[in-house]
Amino acid sequence: DQQVKQNSPSLSVQEGRISILNCDYTNSMFDYFLWYKKYPAEGPTFLISISSIKDKNEDGRFTVFLNKSAKHLSLHIVPSQPGDSAVYFCAARNMNRDDKIIFGKGTRLHILP
């Protein structure tokens, strides 16, 4: 039973345009949401996070939006750059489960020249 769902396995976006990656979750006990970025042959690296008490967090070109009523979050990258091509994992922490982070399946983002 997947608690964090990324329904788009891949996404292609033109360089300079906006990339929007989506994530849905089922567990209302999640209190923190994170996005990780992963290049081939490397481990996931932290990108941006948001607390469940907020609805938006911005860091440079990256913005995460959280809609708690819809149990949905999204990552916006603007403008998209070639180095953004990677797999993006949505993740969430369950405050009642010992800080364990639960990951989605990932979305592969391709930035087209």
Place this chain on the structure above:
Amino acid sequence: EAGVTQFPSHSVIEKGQTVTLRCDPISGHDNLYWYRRVMGKEIKFLLHFVKESKQDESGMPNNRFLAERTGGTYSTLKVQPAELEDSGVYFCASSQDWDSYGYTFGSGTRLTVV
């Protein structure tokens, strides 16, 4: 500061053999996690150490998997005997206390069982 180090980076073994993966967390990090990603699937939690104690091992697939963290420093994950479905990338991660950055991950060990 050295990051999370995993060894080996790749391992190819035959079904029925034993493999031991090692993880060296960031120095001073009490929390150590093991995760696994089978191709195309989510990064799945295996277990969590706090220092040398297993805090949560609910994700361990079966008793062919044994994790240890002697002395609360590095950790090993042994698979014995290995099966074909054990193939995947095994990630280790560490953290001190929870913060908004989550965990720091190692580069992973790609295990292929043939």
